[in-house]
Amino acid sequence: MEADIVIRGCLVLTMGKIDVIERGLIAIKDGAIIYVGREDEAPNFKADEVIDGRGKIAMPGLINCHTHVAMTLFRGIAEDVELGVWLRETIWPLESKLKPDDVYYGALLGFIEMIKSGTTCSLDMYLYEDMVAKAAVESGIRCVLSSGIFDVGHKMLGKILLKKALSLVKRYHGGEKGRIYVMLGPHAVYTCSLDTLRKVSEEATKHNIGIHIHLAESEEETINIKETHGKSEVELLNEVGLLRSNLVAAHCIHLSSEDISLMAKNNVKVVYNPVSNMKLSSGIPRVKDLLDAGLIVGLGTDGPASNNCLDMFETMKVAALLQKALYRDPRVLPARKVVEMATIDGAKVLGLNNIIGSIEVGKRADIILIDVNKPHLTPLHNVYATLVYSARGGDVDTVIIDGRIVMRGRMIKTVDEYEVMRRAAEVSQDLLSRKGLKEIFLRILTKK
Numbered sequence: 001m002e003a004d005i006v007i008r009g010c011l012v013l014t015m016g017k018i019d020v021i022e023r024g025l026i027a028i029k030d031g032a033i034i035y036v037g038r039e040d041e042a043p044n045f046k047a048d049e050v051i052d053g054r055g056k057i058a059m060p061g062l063i064n065c066h067t068h069v070a071m072t073l074f075r076g077i078a079e080d081v082e083l084g085v086w087l088r089e090t091i092w093p094l095e096s097k098l099k100p101d102d103v104y105y106g107a108l109l110g111f112i113e114m115i116k117s118g119t120t121c122s123l124d125m126y127l128y129e130d131m132v133a134k135a136a137v138e139s140g141i142r143c144v145l146s147s148g149i150f151d152v153g154h155k156m157l158g159k160i161l162l163k164k165a166l167s168l169v170k171r172y173h174g175g176e177k178g179r180i181y182v183m184l185g186p187h188a189v190y191t192c193s194l195d196t197l198r199k200v201s202e203e204a205t206k207h208n209i210g211i212h213i214h215l216a217e218s219e220e221e222t223i224n225i226k227e228t229h230g231k232s233e234v235e236l237l238n239e240v241g242l243l244r245s246n247l248v249a250a251h252c253i254h255l256s257s258e259d260i261s262l263m264a265k266n267n268v269k270v271v272y273n274p275v276s277n278m279k280l281s282s283g284i285p286r287v288k289d290l291l292d293a294g295l296i297v298g299l300g301t302d303g304p305a306s307n308n309c310l311d312m313f314e315t316m317k318v319a320a321l322l323q324k325a326l327y328r329d330p331r332v333l334p335a336r337k338v339v340e341m342a343t344i345d346g347a348k349v350l351g352l353n354n355i356i357g358s359i360e361v362g363k364r365a366d367i368i369l370i371d372v373n374k375p376h377l378t379p380l381h382n383v384y385a386t387l388v389y390s391a392r393g394g395d396v397d398t399v400i401i402d403g404r405i406v407m408r409g410r411m412i413k414t415v416d417e418y419e420v421m422r423r424a425a426e427v428s429q430d431l432l433s434r435k436g437l438k439e440i441f442l443r444i445l446t447k448k
């Protein structure tokens with residue numbers, strides 16, 4: 001049988017119906033998985049590319065369900081402050097000075113970091129999202145884009161940003177043969193008027209696309225909303241018609257039991273961002289309660305300015321540990337569940353579980369190989385525990401996205417990573433030197 005790529009001799013974690021396959025073989029043709037099973041039972045494949053998978057774990061690529069990838073440019077410039085101060089005093093003033101090219105290089109840098117740590121698909125929200133799209137196309141990553149929409153009291157701004165978001169849908173949704181998708185991205189309930197949220201709801205229905213929002217992240221804003229409207233953020237989203245199965249709600253920290261029930265009733269998808277929630281001291285979502293209510297929960301890093309990296313292996317570990325500490329119960333979020341959240345459940349969150357999230361025949365080939373021939377990964381008794389508690393992004397050796405090898409032996413094949421690092425550092429420096437910003441930065445620094 002003919003194949004484009006064959007991976008031989010690996011331990012396969014399918015995250016599908018079959019659990020683990022020892023000495024497995026995976027065959028890929030035209031971007032799709034055409035065989036997964038034991039090597040000694042496999043047909044005789046003739047392939048252009050044969051990868052020796054001995055000493056490696058093959059698993060579905062990790063899915064980062066909430067990020068703002070271009071914020072790599074802000075890595076390390078607003079540290080150890082809470083969310084409101086972080087946004088108002090540094091991030092928003094900086095973002096107001098962004099140019100499209102900055103976003104392009106920031107996004108490209110972030111996508112390289114993602115690929116190098118095993119992420120093959122992410123859900124993004126940002127400004128100049130067409131530049132993020134360009135970077136996604138060039139890097140070879142799979143991406144769901146959402147152009148940020150907010151109006152903060154300026155009706156016209158909401159209209160302009162919604163128009164921009166719809167033009168992104170037209171240009172990129174389903175692009176690159178189904179590697180790029182688009183959602184609408186109302187930033188949050190506290191940054192969008194109800195009128196704008198209603199329009200987003202109408203357009204999402206009209207175009208049959210998902211919606212990506214920040215929900216109940218800040219306690220202060222959650223209280224403000226309740227005081228202003230007499231309703232919770234979740235109740236307001238329900239009122240404007242946004243509480244639906246293709247709503248991806250990031251954070252979901254400050255929720256009442258009634259909010260959780262209402263979300264579960266409407267099959268809303270949740271993204272848990274443990275590192276960002278801890279770093280900005282936003283609080284801890286009650287993930288066990290969310291799961292017990294029947295909600296599907298994926299994992300995200302959030303933007304690299306509030307993390308400060310995009311390593312989903314780190315996120316998996318922190319995701320598990322934080323919940324165990326919160327519930328004071330080591331049985332909460334066992335390792336296998338965490339790997340599910342980073343793969344197949346993440347695919348469900350993005351509405352892409354029919355094409356990605358597991359290694360199964362017929363799905364697109366988004367596969368990573370982890371080199372386990374290392375001291376910190378030896379011995380290999382429990383593969384899920386090894387991946388969640390011991391592995392690091394740097395253990396990823398090979399990355400295949402949509403049947404294309406984008407990294408092999410830790411070398412990125414699609415773009416020149418050193419050139420991207422150089423340009424991203426340059427534009428970040430230039431951004432800080434733009435009028436007025438250096439003073440803001442210095443003010444934050446000298447506050448401590």
Ligand SMILES: [Zn+2]
Pocket residue numbers: 066067068214250302303
């Ligand atoms: Zn975010």
